[in-house]
Amino acid sequence: MPRLIILAVTLLSAFSLIAGPKATWLSDSHDFGAFDEDLSTVTCQFRAVNTGDEPLVILSARANCGCTTPRFSKEPVAPGDTAVITVGYNAVGRPGKFSKKVLVTTNASSGAKTTLYISGTVIGTSNTLRGRYPVDRGSMKLRSDMIAFGTVEKPAVATDYIEAYNASRDTIRPRVVRRPQFVDINIMPPAVPPGETFVIAGLFATPKCDRWDVVADTLSLAAGTDTVDIALTAIVREHFTPGAKAPQIRLDPATLDLGRVGHAARLRRQLTVSNAGNAPLIIRQVSCLDPAVSVTVKRDAVVKPGKTLKIPVDIDLARAGNSAMLNAMIVIIANDPVVPRSVVRVVGELTE
Known part of the structure; x- marks a missing residue:
């Protein structure tokens, strides 16, 4: 007799484990494929059969994006009947591929939470594409x-x-x-x-x-x-190591003033670069975008502490165009951590 009681209790326990509502989803994903943005909102349906023995209720359905809207009934679904969730995706202003999720919660005794997936590709309208991809x-x-x-x-x-x-x-x-x-x-x-x-x-x-x-x-x-x-x-x-010995660039003059010069004049001036620091100064690059001014210096020229470097500056005012003024800018890039970029202006009033 005790054995029969134990068997009965075991069967009742097993039955209680499977009792209650159960949602069996026929599919958990839907691919809309490629469609035109002009369709605006596209929809699909997800169905779940109640394979349990008590009414199934969909408690909530939440999307991970405001462009995705799930709709469902909170009415109980009898055992053997089917629950339906309609999911809409608003494609307006959203060209391209998309993938969204909807988290569904039911009163199922097991597997109460299920994630549904939608995906597709929106072929954008010309106005949308013009705004997003100009x-x-x-x-x-x-x-x-x-x-x-x-x-x-x-x-x-x-x-x-x-x-x-x-x-x-x-x-x-x-x-x-x-x-x-x-x-x-x-x-x-x-x-x-x-x-x-x-x-x-x-x-x-x-x-x-x-x-x-x-x-x-x-x-x-x-x-x-x-x-x-x-x-x-x-x-x-340049990358500089904090606290390390460093060079200090000094330029003379800070401005090359040509004064009043003729449009056809060719001039040569000199720029002096000094190193007032305690580490070698490296002239990484010297450039001038104005076609009337050219500067020649060896790349990565080194100026030792306390030393100077003379840089010739050639000016051909015939290449200055019809402008009445010359206002060129020589840019010097060096390994000075405080002043890595220096500017020397070349100015002058051009006469006939």
């Missing part, structure tokens, strides 16, 4: 035509990216046509289906760059017959 190059639409790496200290690297969109009806494979050696480019994914986005990621490697201060170059991409040029910019600076 750079239009046929099949490729870009958010920007510039990758700006910001300020980078040698020998560090910097990264930045641009988001882009395939506006064609075919899969495109964007490729690099031209890039500077100091910038590596990665395009992900390599093959971009219609209506989907891709990323153009750049890595600026300062050890591969022999330029300083403002560095500007161009990246050229192509997809089929469509091409796009992307500006690459960075400001390359």
Whole structure:
């Protein structure tokens, strides 16, 4: 008799474990595929059969984004009947691929929480694409035509990216046509289906760059017959160790004043660079964008503490154009931690 009692108790315990409502979902994901943004809101339905022995109630359904809206009834679902959740996705202003989640909570005795997934690709309208991807190059639409790496200290690297969109009806494979050696480019994914986005990621490697201060170059991409040029910019600076011995740059004169000079004059002036610090001063780069002024100095020229360096400055005013004034700027990049970038102006009044 005791054995029969134990068996009965065991069976009752097992029955109690499976008693209550139970939600068996027929599917937990839905892919809308590719569709036009003009459809506005698209919907799908998820169904759950109550395979338990008590009424099933959907308590809540919460999406992870305001663009996704679940709708359901809180009425009890009898055993054997089906509960339905309708999920809508608002595609307006959201071109490209999407993936959203809806967390559903029921009164099921086990597995009370279930996550439902929706996904798809929105083919954007021309107005939406124009606002979100203003750079239009046929099949490729870009958010920007510039990758700006910001300020980078040698020998560090910097990264930045641009988001882009395939506006064609075919899969495109964007490729690099031209890039500077100091910038590596990665395009992900390599093959971009219609209506989907891709990323153009750049890595600026300062050890591969022999330029300083403002560095500007161009990246050229192509997809089929469509091409796009992307500006690459960075400001390359020296890395300084705090507390270490350092050079101090001194310039004489601070301004090269030519006074009144004729338009056809050719002049030579001299700029003196002194090192008032206690470590070698390295002249990384000297440049002038004005075509009338040229400066010649050996790259990475070294000025020892207490020493000077004479830099010749040649001025050809015939290349100054029709301007009545010369106001050029010589930029000197050095390893002075306090003044890494110095400016000397070349000014003059041009006469006939």
